[in-house]
Amino acid sequence: MNLPPWSFSSIKAYEQCPRKFYHLKVIKDHEEPKTEAILYGSSFHEAAELYIRDGTPLPPQFNYAKSVLDNFNRMPGEKLCEYEMGLTEDLQPCGFKDPNVWWRGIADLIILDRDNAEAKVVDYKTGKSTKYADKGQLELMALAIFKHFPEIKKVKGGLLFVIANAFLKDNYHVDQQDVRWGKWIADRKRMAASYANDVWNARPSGLCRNHCVVLSCPHNGRN
Secondary structure, eight states: OOOOOBOHHHHHHHHHOHHHHIIIIISOOOOOOOOHHHHHHHHHHHHHHHHHHHOOOOOGGGGGGHHHHHHHHHSSSEEEEEEEEEEOTTSOEEOTTOTTOOEEEEEEEEEEEGGGTEEEEEEEEOOSOOTTOOTHHHHHHHHHHHHHOTTOOEEEEEEEETTTTEEEEEEEEGGGHHHHHHHHHHHHHHHHHHHHHTOOOOOOOTTHHHHOOOTTSTTTOOO
16 A cells, blocks of 8 residues: 655544544545635635735735734745645655655745744644644644755744634754654654554544544444
8 A cells, every 4th residue: 555645634633543544545435524614714824825925915804813914924034825845754855746755744834034044934723722732733844944944943833823812832943853753753654554554443532423424433323
């Protein structure tokens, strides 16, 4: 079974339940419904990209985020919106769609301050709560920035919850990257073992009955 490139979202989906991941991402005989929340989030990401990159006015429904986006615009440095990055298995930078790409990620916003060897990376969140916030995505983006922009030595990351009005921050330094990569590489190896052995065990949780689309799973309870 071919092993595709991985991302933060694919690793988290696999960790949540390998069996569900198998159906949604491997054989693709099920798919998640496009909820209003997902569509709203996609619309906001597009609007924020156009506003920062091109100066396109925000649609009225997103004007509540104008002040914080303006703050990003005023920060010194080059602004990269919805920036695609890839890495090879030996952690060398490559294109997002290169044949040898091993990891892929898209940063909502990167601000490169090359004069100070520093970058900022921001991920927009449109959820109504920060309760289940996961900074792992920021860490992976920071690690990729160190590879794609070797002049950058420090990354300040933030999850911007535009509706919950919260900004969860973390800092990353280039000297820490080897240690930080260890956890992600171990996660990837577990996923790779499932592909190699074609073993996709279910991981039942409280989400199974009401939220899982894989109705054939015995843990679902709705079949």
